[in-house]
Amino acid sequence: MAIAVRNLTKLYGSEKAVNDISFDVKTGEILGFLGPNGAGKTTTMKIITCYMPPTSGKVEVEGLDISEHSFEVRKKIGYLPEMNPLYLDMNVVEYLDYSARLHGLNNALLRSRLKEMIDVCGIADVRHKDIGELSKGFRQRVGLAQAMIHDPEVLILDEPTSGLDPNQIVEIRNLIRQLGRAKTVVLSTHILSEVQATCDRVIIINEGSIVADGTLEQLQQDFRGSEKISLEIKASTANAMTAMVPKFKEMAHVDSVEYGGQDGDLHKFSILTEKGFDIREEIFRRAVSEGWVLIEMSRKATSLEEVFRKLTTADAMNGKE
Amino acid sequence: MKFDIKELPNVFGKLSNIGTIFKKEIRSYFNSAVAYVVMVVFLAIVGWMYTSSMFLINVASLRMMFELIPLVFLFLVPAITMRLLAEEKKAGTIELLATKPLHDWEIVTGKFLAAWALIGIALLPTLVYYITVAFLGEIDNGPVIGGYLGLMLMAGVFVAIGLLASSVTENQIVAFIVGLLLMFVFYMLDKVLIFVPDFMTSVVEYLGIDFHFSNIARGVIDSRDIIYFVSLLGFTLYCSVVSLERRKW
Numbered sequence: 001m002a003i004a005v006r007n008l009t010k011l012y013g014s015e016k017a018v019n020d021i022s023f024d025v026k027t028g029e030i031l032g033f034l035g036p037n038g039a040g041k042t043t044t045m046k047i048i049t050c051y052m053p054p055t056s057g058k059v060e061v062e063g064l065d066i067s068e069h070s071f072e073v074r075k076k077i078g079y080l081p082e083m084n085p086l087y088l089d090m091n092v093v094e095y096l097d098y099s100a101r102l103h104g105l106n107n108a109l110l111r112s113r114l115k116e117m118i119d120v121c122g123i124a125d126v127r128h129k130d131i132g133e134l135s136k137g138f139r140q141r142v143g144l145a146q147a148m149i150h151d152p153e154v155l156i157l158d159e160p161t162s163g164l165d166p167n168q169i170v171e172i173r174n175l176i177r178q179l180g181r182a183k184t185v186v187l188s189t190h191i192l193s194e195v196q197a198t199c200d201r202v203i204i205i206n207e208g209s210i211v212a213d214g215t216l217e218q219l220q221q222d223f224r225g226s227e228k229i230s231l232e233i234k235a236s237t238a239n240a241m242t243a244m245v246p247k248f249k250e251m252a253h254v255d256s257v258e259y260g261g262q263d264g265d266l267h268k269f270s271i272l273t274e275k276g277f278d279i280r281e282e283i284f285r286r287a288v289s290e291g292w293v294l295i296e297m298s299r300k301a302t303s304l305e306e307v308f309r310k311l312t313t314a315d316a317m318n319g320k321e
Numbered sequence: 322m323k324f325d326i327k328e329l330p331n332v333f334g335k336l337s338n339i340g341t342i343f344k345k346e347i348r349s350y351f352n353s354a355v356a357y358v359v360m361v362v363f364l365a366i367v368g369w370m371y372t373s374s375m376f377l378i379n380v381a382s383l384r385m386m387f388e389l390i391p392l393v394f395l396f397l398v399p400a401i402t403m404r405l406l407a408e409e410k411k412a413g414t415i416e417l418l419a420t421k422p423l424h425d426w427e428i429v430t431g432k433f434l435a436a437w438a439l440i441g442i443a444l445l446p447t448l449v450y451y452i453t454v455a456f457l458g459e460i461d462n463g464p465v466i467g468g469y470l471g472l473m474l475m476a477g478v479f480v481a482i483g484l485l486a487s488s489v490t491e492n493q494i495v496a497f498i499v500g501l502l503l504m505f506v507f508y509m510l511d512k513v514l515i516f517v518p519d520f521m522t523s524v525v526e527y528l529g530i531d532f533h534f535s536n537i538a539r540g541v542i543d544s545r546d547i548i549y550f551v552s553l554l555g556f557t558l559y560c561s562v563v564s565l566e567r568r569k570w
Binding site: 046049050051052053071072074075077079081082083085086087088089090094098099101102103104146 | 338341342345348349352353412413414416417418419420421422423568569
């Protein structure tokens with residue numbers, strides 16, 4: 001286990017930023033930490049990286065407790081803080097050299113690591129420029145290079161793609177995936193597609209608590225709510241509301257039926273089904289037996305976005321009540 | 322105006338964290354205009370005010386200069402120290418530093434030494450006045466050595482105070498003003514003794530930084546004065562470390 005978090009709680013004054021969360025990150029895994037702004041992602045990361053201690057709870061990194069073995073833990077972690085702070089008046093090589101020295105790399109190792117990082121992160125062309133002159137994409141690359149200069153086992157990246165343009169986002173994601181092959185990576189984001197594009201596993205956190213933990217497929221499975229089936233049926237019925245709607249309603253696993261109006265002989269319906277049931281086949285059979293012509297049928301599967309919205313907004317409301 | 326790191330003597334050893342931070346800060350002073358502005362302003366003020374009266378007094382002594390420099394320090398030192406920690410906090414780079422395997426006191430010490438060294442470098446050219454005066458007349462070397470020692474000790478305490486001011490805020494202007502104010506208070510303590518009740522005068526006088534400086538600048542190096550400077554310096558640096566650790570509260 002690369003990271004083990006147990007009953008972690010952090011209070012700012014009386015406000016609970018992180019409320020009794022526990023999770024594990026396996027070695028070699030890329031974990032996405034997903035949640036709305038202010039959910040406690042950054043706080044959790046700051047605790048894991050030993051920037052500040054938790055109010056209560058335990059965190060182990062590579063089997064070492066963060067409060068007892070703070071220095072060893074910090075040596076094993078590469079950290080890219082939120083907003084990617086950098087010394088704008090230093091040039092790229094100076095800055096990486098500075099970071100490496102603070103990690104205690106000796107001269108020979110330092111030179112080879114520096115060269116490797118410049119190659120891997122694609123910053124060879126800008127290595128003698130001041131960081132203040134670089135574009136955001138390059139700054140992010142420098143931030144990543146800095147986080148990995150000492151070849152850490154664990155990478156903690158706090159919103160590594162925020163503020164980048166779409167091309168840069170793709171570049172940085174590819175870089176993270178490429179680097180993530182050999183390392184344990186925890187990255188936070190509030191962008192869903194990011195998790196889909198880079199992560200093996202996702203933890204959704206809201207108001208300081210974990211509301212979901214699993215692979216993307218698992219989450220989509222678990223939190224698939226009532227599915228929506230859209231229908232377009234051709235039938236010569238004068239009053240679809242009384243003639244057709246009850247026929248759908250009597251079917252098994254149907255929650256509700258909504259009549260969407262008619263256009264000549266075409267009638268539109270949207271049917272909400274119970275969680276986890278696919279009744280498209282039954283609808284087809286029913287249409288055949290009633291002599292309706294099924295023009296169109298589509299099912300809208302729950303996207304991760306909906307899962308996320310459901311988890312973070314419903315819980316937010318519950319919390320306030 | 323680039324400053325090459327290789328030109329710096331590697332005083333602190335290659336692996337030392339304090340040395341790494343020291344070098345980074347010194348380089349940052351010389352890469353930006355700060356170091357040059359500080360040296361030019363310092364030399365211009367001291368040079369003009371000192372030499373304009375030197376021939377009128379007609380005594381081969383640097384006493385006038387040693388009385389003048391602390392006043393210049395009052396404005397110059399906070400200008401040098403204000404960004405040291407405030408900037409790191411504002412930019413968020415303190416988070417990078419604090420998650421590296423190094424102690425907070427190493428950060429504070431490295432930054433303190435860099436700013437102190439810059440003052441030392443700025444003082445070096447004033448040796449020209451010493452050489453000039455020594456050339457023109459018989460000069461007593463005791464007060465000169467004491468004067469420079471006193472200035473460096475005073476600069477050390479001022480830099481530590483400035484660093485503390487910089488550690489309590491992320492606004493550099495606030496850091497400058499707080500630093501200036503604290504330094505001014507310590508500087509003025511032994512000059513306001515007539516307003517102080519009799520039984521407290523000796524305590525207030527002992528706390529005043531200029532009182533100890535003038536003792537040393539006279540060429541009398543007393544352990545009491547050294548203890549004053551060293552303990553005040555240590556205490557202030559300790560406060561900076563504590564202030565930096567506030568994030569953990």
